[in-house]
Amino acid sequence: MDVNPEKTVLYAIYHDASEIFTGDMPTPVKYFNTVIKTAYKDVELAASRRLLKLLPEDFYSDYEGILIPREDEKEIWKTIKAADKISAYIKCIEEEKSGNKEFLKAKQTILKDLISMDREDVNIFMSDFMDGYELTLDEME
Structure with missing residues (x-):
């Protein structure tokens, strides 16, 4: 990969x-x-x-x-697609933190999509960095 x-x-x-x-x-x-x-x-x-x-x-x-x-660059585009999904997931987290419940279902769906990708890079990002997006600024210190 x-x-x-x-x-x-x-x-x-x-x-x-x-x-x-x-x-x-x-x-x-x-x-x-x-x-x-x-x-x-x-x-x-x-x-x-x-x-x-x-x-x-x-x-x-x-x-x-x-x-x-290009056909021979599929892996690059799969990586970009994965990053796009992560970005959408982060957007859902931000909306949820702001009190917007409209993104809860999308958040669940995107998380399932990310898990089903079964990509090492996605799994590393999710386990190493995603928790920080759930925190408030005060909680980060």
């Missing part, structure tokens, strides 16, 4: 760039069924290609691999 950290960070920065055109579709809708999931992936790819065409020609080759996932 070794990935190039520099490339992974770079791809992560741009991984939602297509949402400039598509907007951010809620996860439950995006993954409602395989038809919607496949259609949305097609829309994301078309949006990424459209974005790529807006760049100066000199930039095209540098950004093509960043904006359009």
